[in-house]
Amino acid sequence: MHVLVVHNRYSSAQPSGENRVVDQEVALLRGAGHRVGLFERRSDTIAARSLPGKVAVPLLVPWNPAVRRELAARLRAERPDVVHVHNVFPLLSPSVLAACAAAGVPAVATLHNYAQVCPPGTLQRDGRPCAECVGRSPLPAVRHGCYRGSRLATVPPAVSLAVNRRRWWSGVERFFCISAAQRDVLVGAGLPAERLVVKHNFVPDPGACRTDGGEHVLYLGRLAEAKGVRLLMAAWDALAADGGVGVPLVVAGTGPLEREVADWAAGRDDVRYVGLYDPEQCRRAVARSVAVVAPSTWLEAFGLVVVEAMAAGVPVVAAGHGAFVELVEDGVTGLLHRPGEAASLASCLRRITAGADRNREMGTAARRRYEQGFSPAVGLERLVEEYRSVIAGRSGGAEGAPPVTNGNAGSPGGTRAGRNWGQ
Template sequence: MKVLVVHNRYRSEQPSGENNVVDQEVALLSAAGHEVRSFERRSDDISSMSLLEKATVPLRVPWNPASRVALAEVLRSDRPDVVHIHNTFPLLSPSVVAACTDARVPAVATLHNYGMVCPPGTLYRDGHLCGECVGRRPFPAVRHGCYRDSRVATLPMAVNVAVNRRRWWSGISRFLCISDAQRQVLIGGGMPAERMVVKHNFVAEPLVRRTLPGEHVLYLGRLTEEKGVRLLMSAWERLDVGMPLLLAGTGPMQDEVERWASTRPDVRYVGLADKARCQELIARAAAVVAPSVWLEAFGLVVVEAMAADVPAVAPAHGAFPELIEDGVSGVLHKPEDAASLADALRQVVAPARNHEMGEAARLRYEKGFTPAIGLDRLVDAYEAAIG
């Protein structure tokens, strides 16, 4: 097949799971013999724009005619069999969907978050879950300033959702949801159920897997409130599991995490790690903890742990119950409950269960999240769209 991948890349200074997923899928398709070309814009380019160009970026979030023209040219010259759209914010816009419709090229779209029914895509604001915009016009988000705590910054995103909703729903042949939990939320917001399929993200075989008993409990991810970092800190205060907690990553809470870690001999903040270092930290862990208080649409770090024979602890909401079989391949805890999280961590590191859970986690990975399975599901979606 000839596949054109459309993606607005996130800033390089901030690690992006979406960028990684796109790159891995492109490599997977190419290795399987498909002809893949990318049509991209990069958020990094905004910094080199003139002041006038920067000022007009928000105006082009809902509709960028230049993107439509540029993509139309590529579609005319390349004639791909299918277009795969990922992120269009902020430089591409949904005008790329119109370009596909004009050229009569079938398009699929991976939904990496809840952006179709929630302007910032998180269903989370002011420290709690929020569904005010689901199934209705998204202007409560503007009132609350949900994106970057700014009404001005949120406005173009809300307009984008409001004016382009029907265009997405009519112009995309298949929506690829990264979990069934996400799919159910989006259907509840009015999206067309018959064109929404679940295609979990896949994880490549890790360079190193766990062979010895774990040395630490690992948190690997963005240091933000919605990721449950503050909840984890509270839970760890209740624990003495005989091994340290390692926190790897960066984000708005970095200074707070560093101060907390400096006061405890059983906590280490290791900063931002590259891919090889991350895999090493996972392979040496007794467990990976992902205590998100918002509804994660997938949970990539949990599957990365599974691939390395490491069980995970996560809340019993969002996508996590699809990934973790509670008490078998990991432990689920009550969302936003520090005591429940502490109890789950005690269970998962107990020597009598830890190795057994790790083996079950690896088996779960092999049955559901390998590159071969990811390729099959991707090609199935393309063929359905073309058909």
């Protein structure tokens, strides 16, 4: 097949799981012999623009006519079998869908977050779950300044969501949800259920699994409120006051809470803040972990770090909501704590570090779960199957696309995820 991947790359100043997923899918498809082209913009280029150019960026978020023309010309010249859209914010815009429609090329889209129903894409406000804009006008997001804490910055994504809602619905023939939990939310918001299928992200095999009991608990990710960093700090302090768990906490990453985390860790023997790790350092740190902790307070649409831990045979302690409830089998491949509760997180961390034999059993089960559901072989099979289904089923545009079923969409994990979100 000939696939054209459309993606606005996030800034390189912050690690991006989405960028990594796109790169890995492209490499996987090419390795299998498919022809894959890239149509990209990079957020890094914004800083080098002139002042008028920077001012113009927000105006192009809802619609970028130059991008539409450029993509349309490329589609006419190359005639790919399918266009795979990932992120279009802020430099591409949903105008890419109009280009695909005009060229008669079917488009699929991976939904990496909740941007189709929530301007910042997080379903969170002030550290708590929020669905005020879901299925409704995005004006509350502007009123609360949900994107980067700014009302002005929230206007462009809110306008884009409002004016392009129907374009997304009619211009995409298959939406790839990266978890059943995410699909539940989007179906509830009114997105066309027959075009929403679950296609979990895959994770490359790290090449080595944990060989002993591990030497630390690891937090690996963005240092932000939504990722549960402050919750983890409170839970770890409670554990330390009660004698600790016998291994240190290693915190790796960067973000808005970096200074706060560094100050918190300074002078402590039970906490090490190591800054931003490169990919190889991340793999080594995961493989040496007693457990990886993912205490997000927002509803994660997937959770790459969870699956990366499972790939290395390491159990996970994760918040019991969002996608985590379908990735982690509580008590089998890891432990789920009550979302937002430091005492529950502390209890799970103590349990997972207390029994070496049970920990190893969970690590073995986690590796088995990875092999069955999240390996490159499984990822390639599901991706190519969906492409072929879209290409074969196309008959006069997205409105003619046949209903699609997916075994994961009705999984028990999806049901639990939806129920947790509703709470």
